[in-house]
Amino acid sequence: MWYDLLTSVFRGLVNTVLLLALAPLCEGIVRKLTARIQSRQGPPIRQAYYDILKLLGKEDIEVGESPVFQRLAAALGLASVLCIAWLIPMGVGIPFSGGDVILLVYLLALGAVVGVLAGIASGTTYSMLGVSREVMMLITLEPLLIIALLVAAVNGGSMRLEPVFSGVVFGDVTFSYAGLIMLLMVLAAFQAYVKRVPFDIAEAETEIMEGALMEYSGPKLALFKYAQMCRLVVYSGVFVALFVPWGNELMFPLGWLLFWLKVAVLVVLVTVLAASHARYRIDQAVRYFLVMVAVSFGALVLAALGY
């Protein structure tokens, strides 16, 4: 009993520390690769670490409607992402095995809600525009991931995370087409979950000047940026755990390395897609996601019928 709890906490801490340590590295890879695609030299890979440190060291300026909520939003943003690291197997099994799909969905949604909170708390015209876009994205995006998790839950017959993250999305005994459909859907919406072009609509620097984040600077901005970097890794982790979990049970360094390799592949994919697209308009994006939500509901029905 005590031993189990200690292992859980230990694994969770390892995941958290690894996430914090490697997320800026992934960001560095994204920047370097983007620069290469654009025929640029690009910043050194460790630049993202410097950026975080630099921002953390700056004066904490309070501007905006309600500074308390702004601080809260900044902390909550990073905290919610770090909590997810306790619920997904990052190469060493799921640290906190008591969680279920519903808890995970809540935590994932919290990340987006924090953006809304951050925008409302600063209260300027442009951040409100960012908020309205963020909410539109949230409403259409969240169902996709929820349905994908539900399909796995239906196929496996359990809401607990361990069975859900065992590849059961593609069927327990027989092959499930629903799982394949959801793989395609989540992959197609992946840029939006990690807030990259073509779906970085809620931030859109050239349109609404970073939207909800417009008023933030210094340490608070550092936390938001850090959360954003971690988000890329965490969502990749969820994706890997749900759709390509094979190899996790391998011996320690192997399974662990394999996990991070898969994450790296996703990071590269995200970078290449971001570098080769223009940003969509919010109405175009919402229409695109609504079609996908409709298809996903079809997949859920299929899963319920056993296909």
Next chain:
Amino acid sequence: MFILHLLNRLQERFGDGISRVDMTSDERLYLYVKPAVLRNVCVFLFDTMSARYAVGIGADDTPYSGKYQVAHNFAFDGKNLFCSVITYVDGTAPEVDSISDRIPAANWSEREFYDLVGVRAAGHPFPKRLILPDGWPDGEHPLRKDVPWNHVPENFHSGREYEFERLPEGCVAVPFGPFHPTLDEPAHFRLYVEGERIAGCEYRGFMAHRGIEKLAESVLTYNEIPMMAERICGICGCVHNVAYAQAVEEAAALSPTKRAEYIRTIMLEVERLHSHLLWVGLACHIAGFDTLFMQSFRIREPVMRIAEKITGNRKTYALCVIGGVRWNLDEDACTGLRRVIDNLEDEWRGVVAAVSKDKNIQRRTRDVGVASPGLVKRMGLLGPVARASGICIDARRDHPYAAYDEVEFDVIVRESCDVWARILVRALEVFESIRIIRQCLSKMPDGPIAAEITDELPSARTGISSVEAPRGEAHHFVITGEDNKPRRWRVRAPTYQNLQGIPYMIKDQTLSDMTLTLGSIDPCFSCTDRVETIDIRSCSHRVYSGRELESLVRRKDK
């Protein structure tokens, strides 16, 4: 002959209203009319004869005739003709009839000549201050001859603010500018927004005035002005440099040497190359497509380098003097230029092929920022904006200057009226520029690079010159004067007209399309902000504290 036919029609119709006619060539008609018929003549030219409105000019002629001068310039693009309708008004509060209700393209010009010269356009639909700073006292008009160039008004109201129009019902005001990542220069649009939809807007620009026209007619001499003209714009400066020189040459009936004309043509096209590549990059950046932004800039870089090699500068070429050019183009430079455009052509072909197949870019730019042919005509829109709306105008072909009548090129036209069409027009014009440079390099004759001018230039002559800038036609109007300097020099950059079309192009669009639409005309605010004596002292005294700035930003609109 169209010019005679036009003159006959005008004389038939207005008879005594026309007091004098100057036909300096088959391409220029200066029509001096009585103030009473000014409006009717203009409306006749615009509506019945389908002329394009080019610009309105106000000038203070009081030291010579005791009167103020107002001119409206019209272009007949298919007929290679510019017609200037000129009138003189006097009195302490001079007035002419406004034409803006019938010719909306004249809106800014009429407000400008009230602000600067003090000739009121009676009956103007929107007679608000356009150019002078908000605190500038009423009744002082800096372009009048009795106002010195370094005049500082005593009663500058530093606290006075611009009064915006009332907000429409159910809208919020989104302040766009003066500082925004997609605006490279200060300008302010107050957008009336419902959700994401733009219901209307009000523009307040002219925030960085430099007094260029005033300096030209008071401090500088004919051959110093080209250097200043070039600094009107940081992208298409050479255009203003050439346009000014041509206007003076025309007024003084001089012609530049053949070789100079070729060098001018080559440099104008080099400038167009770099400007188009820059613009395509910026448009992609606004749409969030940074890869193409970076690639265009990489492809553009050799053009800047060769310009530096030829002229000593990446951007300001210091090209023209009256009657020719300042420097020669040697064999070395020509070889280098040939190599650059060869490489450029290859690389750009690849980019254009990739872009024209890209569905993602098209989805973002099709049916965005639509300028109907009607709007183009009404607002006098120019350049790639007009050509993307199926209006085939190009000053290089319609009003040939320099060596453009000796080279072959196509005018690129697209019909879909949207941002996508503007991208295509500009992308394809790059190839035409390359074609023109190649022909010029092989045809360029030897000889002197500048005509020798020994006599003083005649005074009180008028010259019009039109140069196709990358963004559209730049139009210069010069009245020559005494003491080796012009009496009046009016610059109308293409953005001056194109920007007036923006409120119509962004109406009922979403906010994300607004930046793209604004970007699609390639607005050059420094080009429009060239006039006005800036009052440095009073401006610098207006320092906002952090608190004040904050409250300005945060102030909720009632």
